[in-house]
Amino acid sequence: xxxxxxxxxxxxxxxxxxxxxxxxxxxxxxxxxxxxxxxxxxxxxxxxxxxxxxxxxxxxxxxxxxxxxxxxxxxxxxxxxxxxxxxxxxxxxxxxxxxxxxxxxxxxxxxxxxxxxxxxxxxxxxxxxxxxxxxxxxxxxxxxxxxxxxxxxxxxxxxxxxxxxxxxxxxxxxxxxxxxxxxxxxxxxxxxxxxxxxxxxxxxxxxxxxxxxxxxxxxxxxxxxxxxxxxxxxxxxxxxxxxxxxxxxxxxxxxxxxxxxxxxxxxxxxxxxxxxxxxxxx
Amino acid sequence: xxxxxxxxxxxxxxxxxxxxxxxxxxxxxxxxxxxxxxxxxxxxxxxxxxxxxxxxxxxxxxxxxxxxxxxxxxxxxxxxxxxxxxxxxxxxxxxxxxxxxxxxxxxxxxxxxxxxxxxxxxxxxxxxxxxxxxxxxxxxxxxxxxxxxxxxxxxxxxxxxxxxxxxxxxxxxxxxxxxxxxxxxxxxxxxxxxxxxxxxxxxxxxxxxxxxxxxxxxxxxxxxxxxxxxxxxxxxxxxxxxxxxxxxxxxxxxxxxxxxxxxxxxxxxxxxxxxxxxxxxxxxxxxxxxxxxxxxxxxxxxx
Amino acid sequence: xxxxxxxxxxxxxxxxxxxxxxxxxxxxxxxxxxxxxxxxxxxxxxxxxxxxxxxxxxxxxxxxxxxxxxxxxxxxxxxxxxxxxxxxxxxxxxxxxxxxxxxxxxxxxxxxxxxxxxxxxxxxxxxxxxxxxxxxxxxxxxxxxxxxxxxxxxxxxxxxxxxxxxxxxxxxxxxxxxxxxxxxxxxxxxxxxxxxxxxxxxxxxxxxxxxxxxxxxxxxxxxxxxxxxxxxxxxxxxxxxxxxxxxxxxxxxxxxxxxxxxxxxxxxxxxxxxxxxxxxxxxxxxxxxxxxxxxxxxxxxxxxxxxxxxxxxxxxx
Numbered sequence: 001x002x003x004x005x006x007x008x009x010x011x012x013x014x015x016x017x018x019x020x021x022x023x024x025x026x027x028x029x030x031x032x033x034x035x036x037x038x039x040x041x042x043x044x045x046x047x048x049x050x051x052x053x054x055x056x057x058x059x060x061x062x063x064x065x066x067x068x069x070x071x072x073x074x075x076x077x078x079x080x081x082x083x084x085x086x087x088x089x090x091x092x093x094x095x096x097x098x099x100x101x102x103x104x105x106x107x108x109x110x111x112x113x114x115x116x117x118x119x120x121x122x123x124x125x126x127x128x129x130x131x132x133x134x135x136x137x138x139x140x141x142x143x144x145x146x147x148x149x150x151x152x153x154x155x156x157x158x159x160x161x162x163x164x165x166x167x168x169x170x171x172x173x174x175x176x177x178x179x180x181x182x183x184x185x186x187x188x189x190x191x192x193x194x195x196x197x198x199x200x201x202x203x204x205x206x207x208x209x210x211x212x213x214x215x216x217x218x219x220x221x222x223x224x225x226x227x228x229x230x231x232x233x234x235x236x237x238x239x240x241x242x243x244x245x246x247x248x249x250x251x252x253x254x255x256x257x258x259x260x261x262x263x264x265x266x267x268x269x270x271x272x273x274x275x276x277x278x279x280x281x282x
Numbered sequence: 283x284x285x286x287x288x289x290x291x292x293x294x295x296x297x298x299x300x301x302x303x304x305x306x307x308x309x310x311x312x313x314x315x316x317x318x319x320x321x322x323x324x325x326x327x328x329x330x331x332x333x334x335x336x337x338x339x340x341x342x343x344x345x346x347x348x349x350x351x352x353x354x355x356x357x358x359x360x361x362x363x364x365x366x367x368x369x370x371x372x373x374x375x376x377x378x379x380x381x382x383x384x385x386x387x388x389x390x391x392x393x394x395x396x397x398x399x400x401x402x403x404x405x406x407x408x409x410x411x412x413x414x415x416x417x418x419x420x421x422x423x424x425x426x427x428x429x430x431x432x433x434x435x436x437x438x439x440x441x442x443x444x445x446x447x448x449x450x451x452x453x454x455x456x457x458x459x460x461x462x463x464x465x466x467x468x469x470x471x472x473x474x475x476x477x478x479x480x481x482x483x484x485x486x487x488x489x490x491x492x493x494x495x496x497x498x499x500x501x502x503x504x505x506x507x508x509x510x511x512x513x514x515x516x517x518x519x520x521x522x523x524x525x526x527x528x529x530x531x532x533x534x535x536x537x538x539x540x541x542x543x544x545x546x547x548x549x550x551x552x553x554x555x556x557x558x559x560x561x562x563x564x565x566x567x568x569x570x571x572x573x574x575x576x577x578x579x580x581x582x583x584x585x
Numbered sequence: 586x587x588x589x590x591x592x593x594x595x596x597x598x599x600x601x602x603x604x605x606x607x608x609x610x611x612x613x614x615x616x617x618x619x620x621x622x623x624x625x626x627x628x629x630x631x632x633x634x635x636x637x638x639x640x641x642x643x644x645x646x647x648x649x650x651x652x653x654x655x656x657x658x659x660x661x662x663x664x665x666x667x668x669x670x671x672x673x674x675x676x677x678x679x680x681x682x683x684x685x686x687x688x689x690x691x692x693x694x695x696x697x698x699x700x701x702x703x704x705x706x707x708x709x710x711x712x713x714x715x716x717x718x719x720x721x722x723x724x725x726x727x728x729x730x731x732x733x734x735x736x737x738x739x740x741x742x743x744x745x746x747x748x749x750x751x752x753x754x755x756x757x758x759x760x761x762x763x764x765x766x767x768x769x770x771x772x773x774x775x776x777x778x779x780x781x782x783x784x785x786x787x788x789x790x791x792x793x794x795x796x797x798x799x800x801x802x803x804x805x806x807x808x809x810x811x812x813x814x815x816x817x818x819x820x821x822x823x824x825x826x827x828x829x830x831x832x833x834x835x836x837x838x839x840x841x842x843x844x845x846x847x848x849x850x851x852x853x854x855x856x857x858x859x860x861x862x863x864x865x866x867x868x869x870x871x872x873x874x875x876x877x878x879x880x881x882x883x884x885x886x887x888x889x890x891x892x893x894x895x896x897x898x899x900x901x902x
Binding site for chain 3: 314325406518
Binding site for chain 2: 075077080082083105106108109112113115117119120121122131132135136179182183186
């Protein structure tokens with residue numbers, strides 16, 4: 001496991017030189033001793049990691065390793081599960097995300113989320129984009145904002161003639177890109193993506209990956225993925241999670257290794273990571 | 283299955299094909315199937331017979347007198363159910379006004395806000411399930427003891443509407459909850475992840491999607507209230523009334539009670555009159571039920 | 586295209602307390618209070634029922650001993666001398682309920698098994714609405730049909746003796762049974778549909794016939810839901826008023842002959858309630874005493890049914 005201080009020297013990836021500028025010296029999240037419980041069951045145990053600004057951080061690992069649970073902690077979506085309880089600390093720009101005064105609504109306006117299955121609202125494309133700004137009291141010109149956002153998400157040309165038609169008429173890949181566009185319309189700083197391509201075909205997946213690459217210049221992105229190639233393709237840093245099974249047969253997710261993506265895939269420090277990467281396990 | 287079971291390979295050729303040939307459905311199976319069908323047939327036959335009977339019996343009296351005339355004990359040929367029909371309309375209007383908002387708000391609370399692990403929320407839930415099965419005459423006792431005499435509302439449209447609202451409230455709540463529950467979790471997640479508050483999410487995403495289902499439930503609840511007679515017997519509904527209600531403070535009668543009244547009369551003319559009024563009542567209810575079913579199919583789930 | 590400026594509507598990240606609520610949301614609190622208030626209406630209803638029942642019943646039992654009430658065999662509260670033995674009313678209720686169950690349990694369960702295990706979607710779409718319409722017919726109409734059509738029919742076809750009286754428990758019970766079929770059928774079908782398909786597939790794979798799967802696999806697995814359906818059916822039969830008030834007669838009659846007329850608890854309450862008795866009179870109080878007994882009986886059955894339904898939901902959902 002690396003500490004934040006290892007990061008600045010990430011110059012071994014000349015083909016993506018812009019990554020150099022982004023280092024863990026400018027952290028967005030600092031996670032310390034994070035555990036998540038569902039009822040009495042400890043689903044994730046003692047996670048420590050730092051997430052840097054305007055990077056794509058991938059979380060990989062076998063099913064049930066708790067990576068989706070962890071990502072839902074970053075914008076307090078776990079609050080919505082009555083039995084869920086979070087222990088340990090997540091700081092967001094030095095502010096405790098789970099502090100007493102913190103308002104989860106305010107958190108989610110800064111830290112957006114894209115889900116596994118595309119989930120557009122059963123409304124028009126326009127209304128899907130306008131929804132976030134509307135609920136947070138946007139006073140400016142919505143038409144401009146919708147156009148700007150869709151252009152930003154590289155979707156404008158595909159939908160500009162049917163803004164008033166139902167978002168459900170779009171293809172799955174377009175729906176998912178609409179969901180990403182909808183998220184950036186609120187102008188968050190961070191976008192969380194929970195297996196955003198798992199319901200899509202390879203072509204749609206490639207488009208989403210392109211979009212992620214472009215968006216990472218302005219947004220901090222954390223992505224959970226089942227797909228190791230995807231993590232290798234798009235992410236700057238990768239966290240590998242796995243699940244320990246205790247004597248009662250319960251699974252407890254834990255973070256095994258967290259490093260620059262290239263190191264995780266080429267020189268993993270931990271045998272379990274190596275086994276997973278090389279397909280011997282998981 | 284254990285591994286030491288050696289599968290017996292069927293002999294090749296003719297014996298195998300013979301073995302797979304069925305011996306036809308055993309008699310027992312057919313009898314069972316038929317008796318199940320017969321149980322449903324009883325319901326169908328009963329329904330057809332009932333409808334045919336009331337239409338045939340009521341046919342001679344099924345004309346405009348039913349809705350344009352008032353009750354008349356002396357001369358059945360002049361009698362009609364206008365005051366009862368108007369009473370039903372007034373009371374159902376008020377009932378809708380009381381029970382629909384209350385029921386829908388309760389459903390929203392239980393589905394969207396309440397922590398199901400808390401004992402008091404579970405108690406509310408069990409309480410509603412029980413209320414749905416409390417005999418309607420007991421609601422009549424509640425109306426009589428508390429609303430009419432205790433609170434002093436008297437034998438009025440108001441008392442009747444409040445009593446019926448409480449009677450159908452569980453139905454409104456249970457059907458609204460089902461409609462809300464049918465809205466997928468992912469829609470709520472999407473809205474909340476965009477920074478919407480809980481109420482914004484409910485108001486802008488959940489409720490619009492749940493409206494058709496809630497409307498269906500509301501119509502069914504109100505049709506139950508329209509057909510209900512027992513509790514209103516205790517609230518003065520059987521009084522002989524030859525005028526239409528003029529407001530919440532009016533005395534009242536309603537269609538099912540007017541029917542009950544005519545059934546109790548021994549003269550044959552009144553039986554025909556009761557049948558004719560039953561046809562009117564059933565037509566109203568059938569229209570409402572069809573509307574509910576149409577709504578349900580028209581706005582069947584889009585996800 | 587230029588990147589939109591970040592966070593233009595909010596305080597800068599990192600400034601103290603930037604994750605606090607940016608504007609007060611009083612509306613959210615008001616809404617929540619409103620929702621809780623609405624939910625308390627149903628709680629108040631139950632409390633209201635109890636409050637309506639207890640004081641007049643207490644008053645009643647000051648005049649009549651509980652022993653006389655619960656074990657007396659004569660019920661004539663408005664005559665002189667009055668008798669307050671509730672057994673004839675309870676007997677009438679049980680007689681009509683028993684007849685109703687003899688009709689509704691086999692037919693309701695048969696319908697449920699058919700709909701859950703046999704019917705293809707086309708047949709379901711015919712039979713389901715029939716059951717829904719049956720459930721939607723007002724009970725005053727059922728009562729009318731029992732009195733004017735079923736009773737005369739029974740008289741016509743009765744093989745020996747005089748046959749049923751004008752008011753009788755048999756016709757009322759039969760019609761009530763048909764009325765309860767949808768209640769039992771729909772709840773029982775729900776619980777059968779909740780039985781996992783794996784169980785059925787397993788049985789079919791072992792060469793079971795459809796009847797064997799229905800009776801030996803699905804039926805036992807859904808048993809608690811089926812019992813719940815029957816218990817709820819009993820509760821509805823005990824609480825039904827209009828059918829018995831119209832077709833079973835208004836004379837308290839402790840008898841085992843279903844061909845005779847007999848008054849049920851509900852029919853008595855309705856009859857006494859029609860009379861507009863003065864508050865505080867013993868006649869008025871009898872409404873509440875009998876009502877309390879009725880409420881307790883149905884409450885026990887409802888809670889039992891709710892428990893059983895939860896049980897099968899816990900197992901399969």
